[in-house]
Amino acid sequence: MSKNELFDEIRENLIEMEEDAVIELCKKSLEMKIPAIETINEALIKGMDEVSKLYEEEEYFLPEILMCSDAMNGGLDVVKPHLNKSDMEDPIKVVIGVVEGDTHDIGKNLVKILMEASGMEVHDLGRDVPLDAFVNKAVEVSSDLIVMSTLMSTTMDGMGKVISKLEAKGIRDQFKVFIGGGPISQFYADRIGADVYTNDASDAVREAKKMMGRAS
Amino acid sequence: MKNIIIPKDEMTPLERMTAFASGDAIDRVPCCPFTGESFANYFGYGLDAYNHSTDIITDTIIRTYELLRPDNCSIGPGLHGLPEAMGCELQFFKNDIPRVHKTAIQDYKDIDKLRPIDPYKDGRLNLYLESLKIVQNKLGKEVSIGNTIGGPFTTAALLFGTEPFLKALIKEKEHIHKLLEVSLQSTLNFIDAVIDLGIAPGLADPIASSHLISRKMYREFVLPYTKKCQDRIRERTGSGSVLHICGKTKPIWSDMIETGISGLSLDNQDDIGLLRKQHENDVVVIGNVDPVSIIKYGAKEDIYRGVEECCEKALGSQRGFVLASGCDIPIGTDPENVKHFINAARIYGNMRSNQI
Numbered sequence: 424m425s426k427n428e429l430f431d432e433i434r435e436n437l438i439e440m441e442e443d444a445v446i447e448l449c450k451k452s453l454e455m456k457i458p459a460i461e462t463i464n465e466a467l468i469k470g471m472d473e474v475s476k477l478y479e480e481e482e483y484f485l486p487e488i489l490m491c492s493d494a495m496n497g498g499l500d501v502v503k504p505h506l507n508k509s510d511m512e513d514p515i516k517v518v519i520g521v522v523e524g525d526t527h528d529i530g531k532n533l534v535k536i537l538m539e540a541s542g543m544e545v546h547d548l549g550r551d552v553p554l555d556a557f558v559n560k561a562v563e564v565s566s567d568l569i570v571m572s573t574l575m576s577t578t579m580d581g582m583g584k585v586i587s588k589l590e591a592k593g594i595r596d597q598f599k600v601f602i603g604g605g606p607i608s609q610f611y612a613d614r615i616g617a618d619v620y621t622n623d624a625s626d627a628v629r630e631a632k633k634m635m636g637r638a639s
Numbered sequence: 640m641k642n643i644i645i646p647k648d649e650m651t652p653l654e655r656m657t658a659f660a661s662g663d664a665i666d667r668v669p670c671c672p673f674t675g676e677s678f679a680n681y682f683g684y685g686l687d688a689y690n691h692s693t694d695i696i697t698d699t700i701i702r703t704y705e706l707l708r709p710d711n712c713s714i715g716p717g718l719h720g721l722p723e724a725m726g727c728e729l730q731f732f733k734n735d736i737p738r739v740h741k742t743a744i745q746d747y748k749d750i751d752k753l754r755p756i757d758p759y760k761d762g763r764l765n766l767y768l769e770s771l772k773i774v775q776n777k778l779g780k781e782v783s784i785g786n787t788i789g790g791p792f793t794t795a796a797l798l799f800g801t802e803p804f805l806k807a808l809i810k811e812k813e814h815i816h817k818l819l820e821v822s823l824q825s826t827l828n829f830i831d832a833v834i835d836l837g838i839a840p841g842l843a844d845p846i847a848s849s850h851l852i853s854r855k856m857y858r859e860f861v862l863p864y865t866k867k868c869q870d871r872i873r874e875r876t877g878s879g880s881v882l883h884i885c886g887k888t889k890p891i892w893s894d895m896i897e898t899g900i901s902g903l904s905l906d907n908q909d910d911i912g913l914l915r916k917q918h919e920n921d922v923v924v925i926g927n928v929d930p931v932s933i934i935k936y937g938a939k940e941d942i943y944r945g946v947e948e949c950c951e952k953a954l955g956s957q958r959g960f961v962l963a964s965g966c967d968i969p970i971g972t973d974p975e976n977v978k979h980f981i982n983a984a985r986i987y988g989n990m991r992s993n994q995i
Contacts, residue, residue: 440809481890484853486805493806526738529801529851576931576969577735605886606931606969614936622908 426457430466433498437470438477440490442497449501459502460510464542467498471540478537479625485533492536515635518561519570520548522585524578530604531572533624538570541628557585561598567635569598570627576606583615599634601627643943645982646989652710652782659959668954668988669710670962670981671925672934675717675787677968678703680734686970687731690763696770697777704778707977710961711785712774716767718789718843721825722797724762725753734970743798747807747814753798755824758832771836786833787883790844791822791864798822801846808856815860823864827871834875841881841904842868848886857891862898869899881925885966889913896921907965912952919957926953927965928980934964935972939979946983954988962988 424432429452436444445467452462474491477483483491519535521528528550539545546564548556561569569589571582582602589595599618602611612620619634621627649666650658658665679689679699689695696714704712716724719737723729726743744750758764767786775784789797795818796804807815826842833840846852847861869879882895883904895903896918903918905911905926915924926949928934933945946962953960962984968977 481853484856485851486808486856489802489806490809524732524735529805532802575735576935576967577971579931606966608929608932610932611936 424451424455426455426461429455429457430462430469433462433466434470434473437467437491437494437498438473440487440494442490442494445494445498446501449498452502453505458507458510459505460507462502463499463506467495467502468540468542471495471537475537475540475625475628485529488533488536492540495540514542514544515568515631515637516564516566517543517545517568517570517631518548518557518564518566519545520552520557520572521550522557522571522573522578522581523551523553524581525573525575526550527574527604528572530574530624531570534570534572534603534627537624537628538631541632543628543631554581554585554588558588558592558594562594566598568601568631570601570603572602573604573607579604579606579611582607582617586616599631601631603627643986645985646991648708648985649991652708653780656710656783659961662959665990667990668950668960668962668984670984670988671709671711672707672964672977672980673713673930673967674703674707674709674977675700675713675715675967676736677970677972678706678974680970681974685733686735686737687733690731690737691766693766693769693773696766697773700770700774701777704782706974707981709782709977709981711783712778713785713787713841714767714770714774715787715840716762716764716829717787718793718797718845720762720764720767721756721789721794721822721829724756724764725794725798725822725825727797736970739797739800742800744818745800747811750814750818750821753818753821755821756828758829764829764832768832768836771833771838775836775838784838785841786838787841787843787881788826788829788833790842790847790861790868790882791819791826792861793844793846794822794826795819796846804846805851808852808860819860819864823867826864826868830868830871831875834872839872839876839878839880841883841902843883843885845885847884847891849888849890850886854890854894857894862894865895865898873899881923883925883966892918902961904963905965910952911949915953915956915960921958923959923961924953924956925961925963927963930964930966930968930972934976934980935969937976939976942976942979943983943986946980947987950984950987954990 433448601619602617609620619630684695728741729737730740872880879899879901881902882900902923907927907929911927928945
């Protein structure tokens with residue numbers, strides 16, 4: 424099997440949600456001495472790109488994306504330990520989480536999956552995240568973006584509080600603040616002074632790249 | 640804003656709803672903001688206390704009615720009542736609705752251990768049945784009393800955890816159908832208990848939203864089970880009931896209708912004008928003013944405009960139109976804003992034949 428054939432198979436199996444096959448093929452890539460970075464960029468990330476397209480075309484929905492993401496992560500676990508340090512370029516850095524009081528993390532996970540799939544470095548704080556943790560983590564990793572999600576109207580005001588905390592520390596300008604979730608709208612983003620509201624995960628990825636001046 | 644004269648109601652909420660249901664003339668559009676427990680905090684109760692006391696539930700519901708005079712009062716165990724009664728552990732909060740702390744099952748092999756609920760014994764379900772009974776006695780001559788419970792799909796998702804559940808839809812279909820079957824039996828048992836009180840239960844099925852699953856999956860995993868609920872409701876009450884699914888639902892409107900519902904309650908993320916255009920002969924159109932941007936955060940003018948737009952699109956719909964919020968009224972909303980919402984219905988939803 425040539426390298427290109429192998430990559431084709433990895434992409435196809437990833438799109439078909441065959442996690443075990445992706446893992447086996449990634450092991451094979453190591454046996455064939457293919458550099459890990461190539462397998463990641465050309466097979467795994469390109470495969471997830473296709474998945475994002477299928478999502479935008481409303482061919483794939485959450486169940487499919489979650490399965491594809493498992494397949495991608497299965498493959499990544501195999502090849503990542505073989506990456507060289509010099510392989511890492513300077514990715515867009517993201518701190519993401521569901522605001523305090525809310526444990527609905529499916530929307531956040533979807534954004535995280537698609538951001539990672541497009542090569543961003545995502546620091547996931549999880550769900551029910553204390554508001555200070557967004558600020559502290561963003562400072563700690565010199566994040567480019569702070570991405571906050573909530574499904575609950577009872578917890579959405581936490582997003583505005585995070586922005587106030589950034590302002591109080593005089594570091595609001597260092598980060599682009601993205602918000603999303605069921606009760607959120609452009610109206611609400613304007614109200615609390617967030618930079619970007621998107622109503623879907625692939626839009627969030629597109630806007631992130633646009634804001635950071637990266638080609639999509 | 641100019642002073643607009645608010646027309647006086649000529650019917651009680653119950654007279655209006657009864658006439659509406661039989662297709663007779665009404666004074667104005669029926670108006671149902673989804674309040675439920677929204678104002679428990681406002682009346683000085685923690686929601687954790689609300690969720691454990693018949694007295695607090697009934698006091699909150701009755702005072703909400705007296706304050707706002709909406710066209711229905713709904714009491715329900717919410718989305719978490721059935722999963723809890725089947726084994727989920729919940730966490731309760733003073734200022735928020737409960738959440739699942741531990742799912743009822745962690746593995747497919749545990750599905751066989753699940754049993755359909757006994758509505759009078761399991762979890763906190765009987766609290767709500769008792770509350771329905773009390774409120775029906777106290778307000779039933781003035782306003783129609785309703786109930787909403789989670790549909791089998793959402794119940795099943797909460798029993799197993801939403802993310803593992805969604806993944807299993809792809810490769811573990813047999814297990815999923817088994818889980819849906821036992822969830823359905825629980826839903827039917829609760830439906831029967833509510834109908835025994837002379838009340839028609841509505842269904843809410845947020846996990847079936849088109850944000851989350853495809854139309855194909857809706858038809859395979861949701862439609863058949865919702866249909867069995869609607870069949871039961873129709874068999875016992877003579878008509879189907881209302882179904883609410885959060886977020887986008889446009890791809891599945893015809894499927895929702897195929898389950899036999901009488902009313903489709905639309906989230907504010909879809910266009911109610913389009914629903915009316917496509918399905919005004921099939922169902923009562925219910926919706927869909929944005930509960931957050933407009934009802935909670937809007938000024939009086941915004942609320943009036945929101946209601947005016949909604950009425951322009953849906954008033955006169957063939958099978959009828961009920962003005963409602965697109966989803967639950969957020970906890971913490973000023974009741975004055977809900978009064979504006981209902982006053983706007985009196986103005987823009989005027990249906991008197993001799994209009995001024």
